[in-house]
Amino acid sequence: MSDRPVLYVGEKNISSWSMRAWVAMTHKRVPFQERGIPLIGDRDRARRLEVSPTGKVPVLHHAGLVIPDSLAIIEYLEETFPAPAHPALWPADRGERAHARWLAAAMHSGFMKVREGMSFNTCFLPRRAAPPAAAMDEAAGMLGLLETALARRKPGAGEFLFGEFGAVDAMYAPTIVRLTTYEVPTGATPLAAVWMRAVLDHAAVRPWLDAARALPPAETY
16 A cells, blocks of 8 residues: 555553554554654543544554554554565464454453553653552463463464564553563563563564653653
8 A cells, every 4th residue: 555554642651552553563564654642731632533533542544544443453454464575463373363362352451450550651750659459469460361371382482472573462562561660570470571571672662662761751641
């Protein structure tokens, strides 16, 4: 397709959902135009509603379509920019693909205690309150699910959840920032600990985090 996709995102130290779509697009090697919408200056969502029917970001505009959801954006990218011309976002194996999709869906709709108790924007503050016990317990359960997925990898697979970096790694990237910043113990999940470091060091993740750290801290959102 000749027209370049446009991805609208919020501030990189606030919008964890924008990060997921941005990381997926960057890893997919799809040339796109990034347009920022400052969330702090758009409390009534008026600016976001101009470009997104849900009044939320991220939102992707491409070929006359408007896609206002991270997971939907990922699926659209996989269909519109398929492998081998672009890196695959989902595993080729049907069973692994189903597992990856339900882990991504779990992140998309769940783990609310982690989100509320370890807010993404607070990860970029010089100081933050300790997370509540409920958030720590939920984080431990999440790591258990991920440890199981990592333990099932085929011999010789890559270092990510299903070998090569993909959609499910992108979906969990902002939460890895939370778990790392809030020092959630990983002694019982050694494979997850290695995986988290690999995700944070990935070429599609580092630029977002570098930009987030360069922004003025957002005390509240």
